Amino acid sequence: xxxxxxxxxxxxxxxxxxxxxxxxxxxxxxxxxxxxxxxxxxxxxxxxxxxxxxxxxxxxxxxxxxxxxxxxxxxxxxxxxxxxxxxxxxxxxxxxxxxxxxxxxxxxxxxxxxxxxxxxxxxxxxxxxxxxxxxxxxxxxxxxxxxxxxxxxxxxxxxxxxxxxxxxxxxxxxxxxxxxxxxxxxxxxxxxxxxxxxxxxxxxxxxxxxxxxxxxxxxxxxxxxxxxxxxxxxxxxxxxxxxxxxxxxxxxxxxxxxxxxxxxxxxx
Amino acid sequence: xxxxxxxxxxxxxxxxxxxxxxxxxxxxxxxxxxxxxxxxxxxxxxxxxxxxxxxxxxxxxxxxxxxxxxxxxxxxxxxxxxxxxxxxxxxxxxxxxxxxxxxxxxxxxxxxxxxxxxxxxxxxxxxxxxxxxxxxxxxxxxxxxxxxxxxxxxxxxxxxxxxxxxxxxxxxxxxxxxxxxxxxxxxxxxxxxxxxxxxxxxxxxxxxxxxxxxxxxxxxxxxxxxxxxxxxx
Numbered sequence: 001x002x003x004x005x006x007x008x009x010x011x012x013x014x015x016x017x018x019x020x021x022x023x024x025x026x027x028x029x030x031x032x033x034x035x036x037x038x039x040x041x042x043x044x045x046x047x048x049x050x051x052x053x054x055x056x057x058x059x060x061x062x063x064x065x066x067x068x069x070x071x072x073x074x075x076x077x078x079x080x081x082x083x084x085x086x087x088x089x090x091x092x093x094x095x096x097x098x099x100x101x102x103x104x105x106x107x108x109x110x111x112x113x114x115x116x117x118x119x120x121x122x123x124x125x126x127x128x129x130x131x132x133x134x135x136x137x138x139x140x141x142x143x144x145x146x147x148x149x150x151x152x153x154x155x156x157x158x159x160x161x162x163x164x165x166x167x168x169x170x171x172x173x174x175x176x177x178x179x180x181x182x183x184x185x186x187x188x189x190x191x192x193x194x195x196x197x198x199x200x201x202x203x204x205x206x207x208x209x210x211x212x213x214x215x216x217x218x219x220x221x222x223x224x225x226x227x228x229x230x231x232x233x234x235x236x237x238x239x240x241x242x243x244x245x246x247x248x249x250x251x252x253x254x255x256x257x258x259x260x261x262x263x264x265x266x267x268x
Numbered sequence: 269x270x271x272x273x274x275x276x277x278x279x280x281x282x283x284x285x286x287x288x289x290x291x292x293x294x295x296x297x298x299x300x301x302x303x304x305x306x307x308x309x310x311x312x313x314x315x316x317x318x319x320x321x322x323x324x325x326x327x328x329x330x331x332x333x334x335x336x337x338x339x340x341x342x343x344x345x346x347x348x349x350x351x352x353x354x355x356x357x358x359x360x361x362x363x364x365x366x367x368x369x370x371x372x373x374x375x376x377x378x379x380x381x382x383x384x385x386x387x388x389x390x391x392x393x394x395x396x397x398x399x400x401x402x403x404x405x406x407x408x409x410x411x412x413x414x415x416x417x418x419x420x421x422x423x424x425x426x427x428x429x430x431x432x433x434x435x436x437x438x439x440x441x442x443x444x445x446x447x448x449x450x451x452x453x454x455x456x457x458x459x460x461x462x463x464x465x466x467x468x469x470x471x472x473x474x475x476x477x478x479x480x481x482x483x484x485x486x487x488x489x490x491x492x493x494x495x496x497x498x499x500x501x
Contacts, residue, residue, distance in 0.1 A: 047409075050413075051441060056441075056444055057439075057441060058439060058440070081413075081417075084413060085413045086412075086413075087409075087412055087413070089410075089411065089412050092411075092412065092415060093383075093384050093386070093410070093411050093415065094386070094387050094411075094415050094418065094419075095386045095387055095388065096387050096418075101414075101418060104418050104421060104422075105414055105417060105418055107421075108417050108418065108420075108421045109417075151412055151414065154414045155413070155414070158414075159413075159414070
């Protein structure tokens with residue numbers, strides 16, 4: 001099935017009231033964010049999308065693909081599953097070596113050239129991590145950052161899913177700007193659950209959540225796009241400090257001044 | 269009477285799945301009775317009776333293996349459920365060595381497996397999985413989607429015709445497809461027959477010989493390096 005768009009129809013919030021956002025659509029190439037305080041139902045929303053909710057989850061939402069609801073049996077064959085959910089898990093529970101796990105997953109997904117795909121997956125993951133992942137390592141031995149990197153790479157390349165849901169990729173200690181950059185090369189729908197201002201402002205639009213309900217949709221305008229550019233500078237400076245600290249450097253006054261000198265506030 | 273037998277390793281979420289299923293049976297006005305077979309302790313029957321007001325019962329297998337106990341008492345359990353006016357009897361077994369299979373011909377066999385239990389579980393449990401009609405995979409929220417896909421693959425490798433249902437039973441997600449299958453179950457026939465052959469059950473250890481070592485026993489035996497062999501009449 002070729003996916004052109006998905007539609008999310010609102011249900012009810014934690015108080016049982018109808019959600020203010022009654023419907024929104026995602027088309028191929030869209031990048032959107034879901035934002036709101038902890039516990040407001042962001043993860044529940046992407047879980048509903050991933051489960052193709054059809055009034056059968058507590059939120060009473062409905063998900064349509066190309067304007068059609070999803071037949072019950074369709075949801076249960078993962079090899080046809082067009083949605084990859086990268087959850088907040090920072091550890092695997094599978095007692096298999098990385099190589100074997102990826103080989104099985106590639107087979108489940110019907111990959112034709114499994115060897116190349118596994119290689120590409122590990123390359124992608126290793127661009128996001130500090131220390132490289134190798135095939136013989138047990139899945140359960142990977143660090144939090146390595147786990148998230150592998151999950152993202154696996155979903156994009158082995159899963160090759162047209163719709164990718166990412167739950168708070170920023171708090172996994174991975175190179176998130178690099179992740180965004182790599183992800184943008186693939187023509188997919190990306191839905192980020194995030195607390196990160198930059199990821200939110202680089203999205204086409206964002207859904208604001210409160211009390212388990214979608215409150216409003218904000219489209220990213222020209223002003224916000226400019227703001228995102230300015231935030232990028234601050235962000236890059238922070239990342240550079242992180243890199244220096246990780247590399248064992250000292251943040252002396254000259255090092256500090258050198259790094260913040262480009263941070264001239266531009267009035268947007 | 270329509271019979272649904274739930275099996276699965278301890279703490280895999282059988283009772284949680286059953287509670288969610290009963291909740292939906294109630295909505296559909298389908299009369300269900302519930303029986304729990306456990307070894308030494310169970311309070312699920314009281315819990316379910318309190319929550320739904322349906323007839324419940326428990327049986328302690330004690331010195332018997334719970335699945336052995338199931339075979340011995342199931343006909344009376346069905347009669348009990350009939351007297352209680354139920355259309356469906358749900359049996360939850362504690363199944364211990366996991367080598368047995370408690371499923372009865374014409375019943376619906378449901379094996380509950382937790383997604384977190386390791387990729388080799390489907391290969392370890394034999395007929396409890398391979399003779400079941402539905403495999404409910406619980407606790408899917410605790411593992412990644414990629415792991416879910418690989419776990420499901422391992423289940424289907426072990427039991428290729430089984431219907432796999434992934435469920436987050438705590439939140440009632442993935443329960444509807446189970447109920448749909450339950451509604452399609454046929455009536456059981458008497459006498460009832462087990463679907464599979466249980467492992468050899470009478471042995472010198474069962475009858476009380478406690479000495480260690482094959483040379484002290486007869487019947488079906490093996491040694492460290494040999495396959496099974498038989499000593500005796």
